[in-house]
Amino acid sequence: MADYSKDELLQLIKRFGAYLTVKMSNLFSISLDNLDTQSIGALAGLAIAILFTWRLLRSTSGAQRRQPKRQATTPSSSSVVSTHSNANLTFSGDLSSEDSRAQNVIDEFFQPIKPTLGQIVRQKLSEGRKVTCRLLGVVLEETSPEELQKQATVRSSVLEVLLEITKFCDLYLMERVLDDESEKKVLTALEDAGVFTSGGLVKDKVLFCSIENGRTSFVRQLEPDWHVDSNPEIVYQLARFIKYQLHISPIKPERTAANVFSSPSLEQFFGSI
Structure with a gap:
């Protein structure tokens, strides 16, 4: 016994x-x-x-x-x-x-611990500390400068991800506009959505240009770890200079370089929806 x-x-x-x-x-x-x-x-x-x-x-x-x-x-x-x-x-x-x-x-x-959105953002961005991102079609509902002359609307589904990025990244938003009124509409829409209340993003980091290639110049001067854009031509031009890029496109494009990723939206890239 x-x-x-x-x-x-x-x-x-x-x-x-x-x-x-x-x-x-x-x-x-x-x-x-x-x-x-x-x-x-x-x-x-x-x-x-x-x-x-x-x-x-x-x-x-x-x-x-x-x-x-x-x-x-x-x-x-x-x-x-x-x-x-x-x-x-x-x-x-x-x-x-x-x-x-x-x-x-x-x-x-020892139940599996579900990572927070902040942890996912940091992991996906490979701990990058500076991010540049275009506004049209990514942060805003509008997809052309002409639409911005009428209105500017922040996409509600991207707001949480955007605020999470500003907590640990130096974020710059940029877009081509046709007039000063469009700039005011964009800034007002961002302010009303609460983008500036977290302290991570200020109005001085929202940049505007009059030509599409002006965005390329902004990005190269800022030298971010990541750039987010929906224009395939700009993504292609910057592939040699930027460490990582995220190409926002409703249809998965052919991968142009090893450092270029693609997603239908910014929030889907981080799996928040």
């Missing part, structure tokens, strides 16, 4: 060790620089799970040591077989139940 109990406990410890090894390897594959509140919570959960399992094993071992001694009288052979069999079944059942409880506790603490 004692040997059987030790074997069962040894198997439990081995199973737990293997299970914990897998969980630890998944957890610590995350860079320490990227640890956030949720990751720290997972580490705390690990400590609690280890403590819980240690106490569980200790209580099981103690219960085995505290079992009452058999009476001196010798029972019949059939009684001995019956008692031994029942004891084995009871111990095996308890062990299985406690093993399951320990694994359930560990599973609860």
Whole structure:
């Protein structure tokens, strides 16, 4: 009986060790620089799970040591077989139940942690610190300078991503306009949408030009880590000078360079919709 109990406990410890090894390897594959509140919570959960399992094993071992001694009288052979069999079944059942409880506790603490939008943005931008982005068709509903003469409307679906980028990136927005009134409409639309309230973007970082290639000049002077544009010609021209580019296009274009990515929209690139 004692040997059987030790074997069962040894198997439990081995199973737990293997299970914990897998969980630890998944957890610590995350860079320490990227640890956030949720990751720290997972580490705390690990400590609690280890403590819980240690106490569980200790209580099981103690219960085995505290079992009452058999009476001196010798029972019949059939009684001995019956008692031994029942004891084995009871111990095996308890062990299985406690093993399951320990694994359930560990599973609860090691549920997959869904990354926040901020974490996704940083990962997708490869920790880039400066981003330039055109307005038409990316941030604004309008797709041509002529439409801006009538109105300017910030796309509601892109707003959350845009604000997240401004939290850790130096963001510049730029566009070609036909007159001063268009500039005012764009700035008013951005202000009404709350783009300037986060503190990461100011009006001086919204740039306007009168020709399409003026945007190319802005980007080359600013030397960003990323540029976002919907004009394939500008994307092609800048491919040699900018580290990464995101080409916004409703139809997936042919990839012109290894450093050029494509997406139907800015928010879809970050998986926020």
